[in-house]
Amino acid sequence: MREIGTVKFDSNQYTDANMLLNFDLIDPVKLNRNLTYLWGKDSDKYPLLTLTEGQGAVTTKVKLNGGDTQYTWEIAPRQRVTSRLKKLVSDKSAIQPYGTVEVEMEDNWFIYQHTAIAPSGMQWRIQNEGIATSTGGYIYRFTNMSGAPISADAVAKDFISGAIWALGASTIPGSKSDGNRSNNQSFSKATNQYGYYRFSKEIAGNMGNKVVNIAFDTASGGERSLWMPYEMKMWEIMRREMLEEDLWFSEYNRDSNGIIHLKDEKTGEAIPRGAGVLDILKAVGNYETYSVLTLNRFDRIITRIFDNRIDSTVEELVLYCGKGFARMFNDAIYYDARLKNYFVTLGDNEIKSDGEMMSYGKYFNRYKMFNGKILTVKIVDMFDHGIRARRDREAGNMYQGLPITSYSAVFLDHTMGSNGERNIKFVCEEGREYKVGVYKGMAELPASWGLASGTQLSDTKDIASYEVLGSQGINIDNPTTSFWLDLALN
Structure with a gap:
């Protein structure tokens, strides 16, 4: 017997997706999901990608009718009375x-x-x-x-x-009654579709081997000055940031006849766009604006969410928001507590003394709901520093020092349904979930692209391109148990 191949080692303190990639033990689709989780779990830059794709809540769909990316699912509405x-x-x-x-x-x-x-x-x-x-x-x-x-x-x-x-x-008499009839009600159907994306990173010349006068930390704890690993990490983070926001804000683009009017001018092909979270919740009427948040309004939304669940109780309700809404949520509870004369309790918890030093301030970020479950306010980076937030900052669309997007709040029901699947799932096309390829010319390929720099060329120019292509969409089986609030200033 002869062993072929080379044993690889990794002395990094932490086991992560980078080690598995180094060992060639994960495929590109798994790599994409793991890196999404790895880069999103601490910063909360990608809450939807992390909780769906990153944790395996993925549904793949076979492409139908030569390019039709639509899909449908059954909805069981309440019995009509x-x-x-x-x-x-x-x-x-x-x-x-x-x-x-x-x-x-x-x-x-x-x-x-x-x-x-x-x-x-x-x-x-x-x-x-x-x-x-x-x-x-x-x-x-x-x-x-x-x-x-x-x-x-x-x-x-x-x-x-x-x-x-x-x-x-x-209600009938005690004798001589006749029978009656009953009404029948079928399931309803909902439809959505996924779309496609493509990102390219192009280099020229010997860029793959260029070093700079800055030392970057590496996963194994050392330092190196190669530029491309750092640039590729920033490119990957930006790519995921764009895709994350697309899951929230994408708009369904078929008309009432099922026709897509958006076409690529170069190829003439239709460009499908699925409904994101905001578009889905607006479609079912679970969208409102507010100017002042009150605890009474908050309670009404919670009651509506729980009242709309048919098959089981809402078990995993997450409130995503920016720092602005978290501040309003805290103020709403404080206002309610002051109305009920809880001044002593508030003061005891808010003012602390440590010798000659004193501290002031404590903030509400959890809420016990009427069914005994705890709702935690989860501040996510997207609403404060995402693409739309940065646009608002630059345009001056601010309120009390924060972008308007920071005051949005989204209640999402991630509960496991009676069908054994999560209520909210990442949707993509089977076989095109995530594909990576390199278009190689005479330019040297960076090691960070994970491909050997062989002699086979596909272009005569001194260039190379790293290509990512995939499909994605978001599916909410029961959108009536989720809700979106936006700040509307008078």
């Missing part, structure tokens, strides 16, 4: 205890023998199956089941056009 009133057919004088009225409903969702619950809470028995009208409605006879007086306010509320009634339990 309501119907709208079009008009009162009977005279108002028929609205009385034990009285029977004729009404026209917008559809035939209501069922004979069941209870029709009025907006005022008054209960009426449905005495017939709806009879279709020429205007698209259905005529029903309702009999009041209570002897209680009916107020003029209830009449105005219950029988106004557009009033929403609810369907309750059936």
Whole structure:
């Protein structure tokens, strides 16, 4: 027996993705995910990439129909129990205890023998199956089941056009009753799509071997002055920063007919763009703006999030925000505590003495919700120093010393669903999750590109290019349990 190959060693104190890359033990897709986690876990520059791609919450999709990047998934909405009133057919004088009225409903969702619950809470028995009208409605006879007086306010509320009634339990006589029917409801579907990206790093001449008069720290604890390893790290960080923000802010770009109008002028090919987090939450109405944050408003959002979960309880709710929102969150709790006269408790925790020195200041960053779970405010770098934040700083779009983006807050439900998958997943095309290649000319390849500098050339020029191509999108199975708040200044 003969052993072929060379044993590699690594004396670095910490085991990380760089060691595995050095040992050739991970493929490019795994490398991309590990480096995303490695570079994002401390700085929180890439919260979505870290918690989805970086931790394996990835769904790959096969490209369909020669380039169609759309995908769909089933949504189980709550069972429908309501119907709208079009008009009162009977005279108002028929609205009385034990009285029977004729009404026209917008559809035939209501069922004979069941209870029709009025907006005022008054209960009426449905005495017939709806009879279709020429205007698209259905005529029903309702009999009041209570002897209680009916107020003029209830009449105005219950029988106004557009009033929403609810369907309750059936009620029948003790003998000679007949059967009724039931309503059926299917699943709903949602659609999104992923897009593609490509980044290039080009060099010329002998740049791969150039040294500078600055010593850079290396992963193994030493120093070196080669320029390209440092430049490639900065390039990778910037690339991930752009892709991270794209997951948050990308906008779905098919029209109502499913056509993509965005085309590459050079190739004529369509450019798909998927809905990012903001676009998704706006589509389901879970987006609001605020000028002053109150604890009451915060509680209403939390209640809405938990009330919208059907299959299980929200277990992993994360509040992502900038320093600005964290400050407003702290102020909102302080204001509420002062209203309840918690002055002594606040003072005891905020003012500390150590000999002749005193310190002042403590800040709220956790909140106990009504179900006993703790919500932690997670400040992420993107809202304070990301691409849009840097744009706001330069343009002067500031509030109390921070960019406007710093006051955004996003509640994201990362809970594991009943299907065994995370509610929020990174989506990409199967086989094109992440691809790396080098376009080699006469230029020397840097060792940081991880490829041997052989003699085979693909260009006559003294150049070389490092190419990254991939696909990405974000999928939120149940977006109704997430929420986005933006600051809107008057």
